[in-house]
Amino acid sequence: MTRNTRDRILEAGLTLFSKKGFLGSTTREIAKKAGVAELTLFRHFSSKERLFEETIKRHSFLPALKGLLPELKDLAYREALTQIAIRYLERLSARSELIKIMHSEIHSYPTKVKEIKQKFLGEMVGALASYFRGLQERGTLRDFDPVIAARAFLGMFFSYFTFEEFMTDKKQRFAQKDAVVREFVGFFVSGTVAQEPEPGVSGKGKSQSL
Amino acid sequence: MTRNTRDRILEAGLTLFSKKGFLGSTTREIAKKAGVAELTLFRHFSSKERLFEETIKRHSFLPALKGLLPELKDLAYREALTQIAIRYLERLSARSELIKIMHSEIHSYPTKVKEIKQKFLGEMVGALASYFRGLQERGTLRDFDPVIAARAFLGMFFSYFTFEEFMTDKKQRFAQKDAVVREFVGFFVSGTVAQEPEPGVSGKGKSQSL
DNA sequence: CGTTAATGTTAGCGCTTACTTACATTAAAC
């Protein structure tokens, strides 16, 4: 039961740290939530801080995005961006506990949190940037800094996610998610200038006349 | 000296709360930083929590953006967005301490923090959205949801700001700010597709020859 | 001067916290 006990403590740690922050969580409560004596917690982790680090490490692993890139080749630009956006939002949702911790502890544990952010954002930015770069070389996309573009794109969604996840009530959360994804992607695909892409693509185009 | 003492305490509170969070800050330290006896702190604020609330209230006031809107009328679209972006980043910088507090305490004090966010983001989103709406009615912009667009635009910059402010070292911070603003605005103005907007011509097929 | 309001100094209370010590219990392995 050793493995199991350790896991249960880490699980309880994730839950409580994300809910109450590092200082707001007590070892008593974590142990209780894990169904374990407080002493057992200290037998597995020498200190509360070590438990915190292990909790982050344990849960910050994220599967690579590499699987997505090949699929994108077969998709139209707009559709590819939509898929990326959806996947990205899904991954953020799956790790929302961890993002809470990042938010509340970033100033106390900048180094550790930066590591997470690096894994979380850096990987996606890199993948998206190289996707942009490929389309630029083919002449499909105009010239711009692919890394900045990737940051902007993911930044829009990250901002949207954190707002919805942490600022609104559960009931109304992500009510218009599809619409938001569509619009955000639309900005990236066609910009906000009046000229419409080929008719029927976005279904809107009410005003071409200047 | 009453006013002055109270102000100094609030100032010290802002500094420490933003650096260490609510639980991480002690009344002893705040008092010391304010150059005041701890007891004096409690004579002005009945509890640490009250001091926290007052600190937020005091510093969350933000001058309205209304002054900016008329100016925008005289600017080209791209230039207007650039100005908005610059002003927005300036305001975020000016209130970075408060944003730190928001980040670290949002899960513990959701109500209070939401109020700030409302003032901070809501106001700017509203202003920008009505700007978009005006241009849509004139036919300058294509049809899209102005509120979602405003959120996306500001979200890009908010995300960029928080990343630079809290994730990078001071030395390299905002090194390429102008370039980022230019690119971000560019995405909004012309999109990422290769064809530059040429008046009258239906440009940009969404994915020619993929 | 004497009054008054604001602040300082010192000491400490009551509580919670992270963490420890000493010893008992379980259960699987040999």
Added chain:
DNA sequence: GTTTAATGTAAGTAAGCGCTAACATTAACG
């Protein structure tokens, strides 16, 4: 069936916390 490793129980320590009590000091004002 004895050993061994993991866990439990109970009690407690040392430190820090928010906050208070009692009294002294300052300074502005009439």
